[in-house]
Amino acid sequence: MRGRHAGLALLCVLAFAAGAQPVASPATGEWNFRVLLDDAPIGEHRFVLTAAGDERRLSSEAAFAVKLLGVTVYRYRHSAVEHWRGDCLRRLDADTNDGGDRSEVRAGREAEGDGPALVVVTPRGRSALPGCVMSFAYWNPAMRAQQQLLNAQTGKLEPVRIVALDEGRVEVRGRGVAARRWRVSGPEQPIDLWYAVADGEWLGLDAQVRGGKKLSYRLK
Numbered sequence: 001m002r003g004r005h006a007g008l009a010l011l012c013v014l015a016f017a018a019g020a021q022p023v024a025s026p027a028t029g030e031w032n033f034r035v036l037l038d039d040a041p042i043g044e045h046r047f048v049l050t051a052a053g054d055e056r057r058l059s060s061e062a063a064f065a066v067k068l069l070g071v072t073v074y075r076y077r078h079s080a081v082e083h084w085r086g087d088c089l090r091r092l093d094a095d096t097n098d099g100g101d102r103s104e105v106r107a108g109r110e111a112e113g114d115g116p117a118l119v120v121v122t123p124r125g126r127s128a129l130p131g132c133v134m135s136f137a138y139w140n141p142a143m144r145a146q147q148q149l150l151n152a153q154t155g156k157l158e159p160v161r162i163v164a165l166d167e168g169r170v171e172v173r174g175r176g177v178a179a180r181r182w183r184v185s186g187p188e189q190p191i192d193l194w195y196a197v198a199d200g201e202w203l204g205l206d207a208q209v210r211g212g213k214k215l216s217y218r219l220k
Contacts, residue, residue, distance in 0.1 A: 025087060025140050027051045031202060033217040035064055037209075042066050043076070045217060047139060056084040058137070060152075074099050080152050087142040088132040089118060094152045105155040122155035129157055136184075138193055139202050144182060160186040170194045170203050172219045179203055 031047040043064035050057050059081050066074040080094035092107040107120040110128075117128040135150045137143050144162045151158050162184050169176040178197040183190050194203040204218040 025142050027056065029139060031139060032220045033204065034220050035062070036216045036218070037066060038213050039216070044220075045078075049139065054085060055090070058082040058084065058139070078153065082135060082137070082152070086132075087134065087140060089135055089150065092120075092135065092150070092152060096153045098153070103153060103155075105152055107150070107155070118150075120150070120155045120157075124155075127155070127157075133157070138205065141200060149186075158186050160184055165192070167197060168194075170218070172203050177203060 026049060028051050029047075029049045033045045033047075034041055035043045035045055043062070045060070045062040048059045060078065062076065062078040064074075064076040065072050075097070076099065077097040078094070079096075080092065082089060083091040089107070090109050092105060094105040096103045103123070105120065105122050107118050109116050110119045115130065117130045118133045120127050120129060129150070133150055134140070134143055134146050135152050143149065144164075146162065147160060148157050149160050150156070162182060165181040165183055167178065167180050170179040171177075179194040180197055182193045182195065184193065189208045191205055191207045193205050195201065196203055202219075204216060206217075207215045209215045
């Protein structure tokens, strides 16, 4: 499961899909997810989005524990705070413990070369990303128009391809909800995201992780 929960770990234009209407980026919100591995609950991931003027702050807290025969064989913890202006990331502070492997990512806007850039610092070094940078902000429809996204767990800018797929129904809070599926393809296994057809609310995600297992998020 390494590297699949960033900011997820939880993302500068509105996305348009064939036959779909644009959905505005939320100013505030809260998403509390049950996390399942092969349909067995293993933890939670909570996102809280607040706003002050033209800036937004997203906090993310994840905690998973996988057990085998009653013994915990894997733990995952991720904590991140993102500061946004419009749909551009201004600052990021993220800490992750992925099965004992710890990582830190710090990023902030600085003057760099010909103009301001998002400077990302990790234990491996420092990089400067010019222009408007987005993370894997699944809560933000603007993410779906991007071709590169910042991984909050690794600090890497990853190439992605994001496309709208089919519609279906997702079990959320004890009832089936009509949802549209979007697929994020990148360096690792694809992630399928589910959004309510009615209002575009982020409902959950599905991804294949190590060992061929299925990791799922569903709103509580």
